Amino acid sequence: MDNSRSAAESRVAEDGELRGPDLARAALQAAREQAAAKRKKSGAGPAGGKVRTRRRRGWSGAGPDDRDPQPLGKLASRIAKDRGWTDNLTGGQVFAKWGALVGEEVAEHTKPVALSDGELTVQAQSTAWATQLRLLQRQILKRISDGIGRDVVKRIKVQGPAAPSWRHGPRHVPGRGPRDTYG
Structure with a gap:
C-alpha cells in the first residue's frame, strides 16, 4: 500500500494533476474533512450528540398522523371550536x-x-x-x-298557549279585529 502511495505522489509531482482512482480518493478525503469541520462547528455528530438527518416524508407509516383519515365527528367538533359555534x-x-x-x-x-x-x-x-x-x-x-x-x-x-294572530300580510287595517266577524 505504501508503494502505491509513493507512486501516486510521484505522479502528482511529475504532472501536477491527479488522475483516476487517486483523484477520487482525494475528493473523498476532502469531503470527509469538510463534513467533520461542519459537525465540529454545529456540535452535532457522534461526539456532539444527535445526528440530524433530513428525510422526505412519505407515507404516514404505522403511527397516527395528521394526514390520516379523521372521523367526521372529530373534524366537525374541531371546526365548531375554531369558529366559536x-x-x-x-x-x-x-x-x-x-x-x-x-x-x-x-x-x-x-x-x-x-x-x-x-x-x-x-x-x-x-x-x-x-x-x-x-x-x-x-x-x-x-x-x-x-x-x-x-x-x-x-x-x-x-x-302559556299562544293565541292565534289575525294579522296576515304586510298591510292591515286597524280596527276591532276578529271580533267583527263574530257579530
Missing part, C-alpha cells in the same frame, strides 16, 4: 334532547322555543301545563345541567 351547538342539544331531558309526558305538552343568554323559553300547550312547568322548574333545570352541561340553561321562562 360550541355555545350554539350545546344550546341546540337542549332542543334535540328535550324529550329525554324532561320526560316524555312533559315533552308531549311543552316545547322549547328559544334559548338566549342562558334563559330557555318554553311554551306550554295549556295554562294548566304552564303552571305545572313552573312548579317543576328546579327539577327541569337540574336534569338539563346533568344531561347537557352546567350553565347552559340558567333559568326557564314559561309561556
Whole structure:
C-alpha cells in the first residue's frame, strides 16, 4: 500500500494533476474533512450528540398522523371550536334532547322555543301545563345541567298557549279585529 502511495505522489509531482482512482480518493478525503469541520462547528455528530438527518416524508407509516383519515365527528367538533359555534351547538342539544331531558309526558305538552343568554323559553300547550312547568322548574333545570352541561340553561321562562294572530300580510287595517266577524 505504501508503494502505491509513493507512486501516486510521484505522479502528482511529475504532472501536477491527479488522475483516476487517486483523484477520487482525494475528493473523498476532502469531503470527509469538510463534513467533520461542519459537525465540529454545529456540535452535532457522534461526539456532539444527535445526528440530524433530513428525510422526505412519505407515507404516514404505522403511527397516527395528521394526514390520516379523521372521523367526521372529530373534524366537525374541531371546526365548531375554531369558529366559536360550541355555545350554539350545546344550546341546540337542549332542543334535540328535550324529550329525554324532561320526560316524555312533559315533552308531549311543552316545547322549547328559544334559548338566549342562558334563559330557555318554553311554551306550554295549556295554562294548566304552564303552571305545572313552573312548579317543576328546579327539577327541569337540574336534569338539563346533568344531561347537557352546567350553565347552559340558567333559568326557564314559561309561556302559556299562544293565541292565534289575525294579522296576515304586510298591510292591515286597524280596527276591532276578529271580533267583527263574530257579530
